[in-house]
Amino acid sequence: MLPTDPVAWLRSLLETGIRTADDTLNETVIRLAVTGLSRAGKTVFIVSMLANLLAMGRRVDTLPALARRIGDGARLRSVTRAPSGSSTVPHFDLDAKLEALAGREPSWPDRTADLSRIALTLTLDRSHALGRLAGPRRVTLEVLDYPGEWLLDLPMLGQDYADWSRETMASLSHPLRAAEAAPFLTWLSGVRGSDPGDESVARRGYTLYREALHRLREHGLRWLQPGRALNPGPRGEAPVLFFFPLPDASDRALPGTLAALLADRHAAYLDDMRREAFRGRLDRFDRQIVLVDVLGALHAGEAAFDDTARAIGAIARALRRDGLLARLLGQAQPTHLGFAATKADHVPATMRPALASLLRDLLGDAAKGEGRSVHAVASLRATEDVRVMRDGRSVEAVSGIPLGAEKRRSFDPGHVPATRPGASYWAAPPFLFEGFRPPLIDLHARNGIPHIGLDTLLADVLGDALA
Amino acid sequence: MTDRRPGFTDEPAARPVAEREAAPRLPGLLEEEGRGGPVAPAWAPAELSVPGAGWGTLSLAAAGAAVLLGAWAGFGLAGLVAAQFAASAVLGWLSLGVVGAGAGLVAAAFWREWRGLASLKRVDRLRALLADPASPLDQTRSEALAWVRGVAARVSEAGRIIPAIEAAGSVSEIAAHLAGGVSLALAAESARLGRRAAVEGGAVVALVPSPSLDAVVAGWRGLRVVREVAALHGFRPGLAATAKLLRRTVSIAATTAGADLLAQTTAESLVGATPVVRQLAASVPGAGIAAFRLYRLAIATAAACSPLPPR
Structure with missing residues (x-):
């Protein structure tokens, strides 16, 4: 159909062309x-x-x-x-x-x-x-x-439930992780993947696992999966989250078993993360x-x-x-x-x-x-940078108001090594400072x-x- | 070295002194006396340069006119050569040779201008690299060496820092070598050129019969001293590069006028003590002022040509 006002049409065409060229x-x-x-x-x-x-x-x-x-x-x-x-x-x-x-x-x-x-x-x-x-x-x-x-859910995207379970159980064997996850691991020792896929069992296991993740985070650990167990986001905790690692998770779980239920949720969780959080972002x-x-x-x-x-x-x-x-x-x-x-x-x-x-x-x-x-x-x-006396020695430190305090204090970060420190450095107890x-x-x-x-x-x- | 561990410095160490001396230092927090109140870190960012106005109407018109003029001259000359070839081969070759020689000279002038501008850009690049301790070391080293070699042709002292720059382990070290090994010699030589320009410029201003010509004479001598100081710093500025250098000199003079030019008072007393300038200043006041201004121009030009930030 021909334009009713050719001048306006030409002007509009020209403006569009100029804008497109300018954008390009x-x-x-x-x-x-x-x-x-x-x-x-x-x-x-x-x-x-x-x-x-x-x-x-x-x-x-x-x-x-x-x-x-x-x-x-x-x-x-x-x-x-x-x-x-x-x-x-x-x-x-x-x-x-x-x-x-x-x-x-x-x-x-x-x-x-x-x-x-x-x-x-x-x-x-x-x-x-x-x-x-x-x-x-x-x-x-x-x-x-x-x-x-x-x-930390990103690395999970390349794993199936069995792989993720094996890797997570291996990392839970580390002494610090094992100590903090003791209630979960104790409970888990009485659970088998071949048990019936019961909702209350899945929910209980997830709750214990999530509590373990929270305790590990307080110790400064960061490799904690799945991320939404720690931070579920605005939608809150949905049933898709209710899974946890099994020591005997197999690649082919029988339908109706606990392992199959958890594997289904794991897959659904990853789909959801892909779709909602990562794709296009x-x-x-x-x-x-x-x-x-x-x-x-x-x-x-x-x-x-x-x-x-x-x-x-x-x-x-x-x-x-x-x-x-x-x-x-x-x-x-x-x-x-x-x-x-x-x-x-x-x-x-x-x-x-x-x-x-x-x-x-x-x-x-x-x-x-x-x-x-x-x-x-x-x-x-x-x-602010300051120089203070500590243990009779003059050391460089920083001065600020620690969180939760009212007065300024100087903070000496100790020796900051330029490479990963040796065993003597790790002998001292952890120093957790909020900032x-x-x-x-x-x-x-x-x-x-x-x-x-x-x-x-x-x-x-x-x-x-x-x- | 004794390792330290992090911590608040007012908390007593958990281990005996002897053990502490051997182990990594623990972190610590320490109560402060005398310092109180909230933290307000020193934060006084400078102002950014003002955006350029870009191509103005006159610049665009001038560029268009230059293109038209060039095209007109080019096509005209090509037509002339073609016509001469049509008349006779000898005339054709002769005209081609003449036109080629003329075009070659114009091209040589452009080439020289381009080199002048490129050398200014190189110094800008080196200045930016030296201003940031995190700049890539190899690139800073190679730019600094290229600049020092250019300067060494005029100021032989500069050559002695080449091995030190080659061995430098950080950008700050390179800047320190340039400041200590080249800048001082260049500053002294620039001051000498400034004093000479002051004496000559002041004398010529005193000789000029009309005060209205003072500015022309001082301006001409000013241009010369800018080019002399630039040549001392390894440049061969043509017209465009000189104009750019002058703009930068004005900017340097504006940003350092408060402190740096005032710091020149001692040096200027030397200029004032020069017998010729003293006599000129006494007999023709304008000549004395011109002499001081030429000297200051030399100093500001030296700052504009240096890859080190103005003091």
Whole structure:
């Protein structure tokens, strides 16, 4: 059918063409996965990153190393929040989280209970004079926040129930795990996979197993599956969660048995996680930041340290899409991968290189290769460096207000080894420290948020896309 | 080294001293005296550079005019050569040679401009690398060596730090070698060039019959001192590179005017003590001011040419 108003039709066609050309030339979307185990500081990291990027848009040099990649910030025109569009993922409430951090009684964000998403748009001039004729570039940075516990379900996606049971039972044989899981293991000794698939038995086993996971988490252990047993999310505990490992789980369980019931639930759980949490979200990203509380793991003892190393390695492997075919097709993910030892403000400046080095050692080959970097980062600096006398010696320490306390105290993190420490280090009892209260910051963070090393991490992970 | 374990420093250690000395240091928390209240870490981020205005209308018009002029000249000359070939082969080859020589000279000028701009970019890159201790060491080393070799052609002292840079183990170490081994010599030589420009510029301003020509004369000598100082730092700036360098010098002068230029007071007293300048300043006040400004221009240009951040 011919248009009734040819002039309006032509104008509309022209505008559409110009908009399409502009989007094609100038629109870039970067999906950044900020990953890490629970309590690694993902939410604070995202808040600090966004607040500091928004402050850069107000021409405050909050991220100097990143600013240097964009002509000392001269090529940055603006930073704005991108509209949420018709996303089905809940919105990451940056303002509410900033308000909690900057309130009269500042507090760290609560444990993340669900997926949430936020995006910023950075408008940048091109670096070359001729390129500027095409207009400014718009780089949209999409960030996803989610419960760290769920991340450990990623390695489960490649296992069936029998494999997962065997692996979990083997790890429960470790002395620390066995001690904390004793009620579950004792109960389990009287249960067989060939028993009838009874709902009450499955429920009882799950409850005992979940309690064991909670106790192990309190000891600083991180390899705890399934993640939703610890953090069920907004939908609460559904029957699909009611499974636990069996020592005699077989590859072919007879229908009607307990093993078959648990295997069915395990499969349904994985399907649900694939569909609800991962598909189109955690499996599609260009760049990745992996946050690791390596200091907390070090202080929690050898078992927690090794557990963290195992968990981080498994997650990094599960998220990588850099096989030969992906590389040949230019689809390798992530193109840039930054590892960060968080809570760098818990150690004085002179020990921060050792903290990064310890993480590099913990990661092994995962940290090597093009586009990979290792950093020591504090998303929100809650301490000041001080020098104090301890046991008659002058030592470097940090000063802050411990959580739950009212007065400042100095914290000496002890010796921070640059590589995995030897047996003498692990002889001492674990030191579990909750951390410091957040510092005083401006409610609207107009001048950004004080941090350590966030800028060099972002420069390594995002710098080339903005340059 | 004695290992330490983490902990709060006011909590008594659980083990005897002798045992503690041999074992990793435990963590500790310590009550603080004198420090109280909430933590407010020092946080005073600087301001970012202002975004450039981009291509203005005049720039676009000038670029368009340059393209048209170039195309007109190119097609015109090609037509001329073709016409000469049509008339006679000898005339054709002769005209082709003349046109080729002219085009070659223009191309050489462009090539020189491009090299001048590229050398400025190299220094910018090195400055950015040196400013960040986390910069890649190998890249920083190779950029620093390339710059030092360029400078060593003019300032022989610079060559002595080449082995030290080759052996440096960190970016900070490279920056320290550059600051100690090259910057001081370059600063001294830049100051000498500045003093010479001050004497010459001041004298010429004093000789100029009309005060309205003062600015022209000082500007001409200013351009020369900018190019001299740039050459000292290993550049051969053409027109575009000189313009870019001047812009950067203005920016450096603006950002360091408060502290750095005031710190030049002692050095400037040397300029003021130069007999010629002193006499000029006494007899022709404008000449004295021009002399000081030329000296300051030399100092600011040296800062703009240096890969180390301004002090």
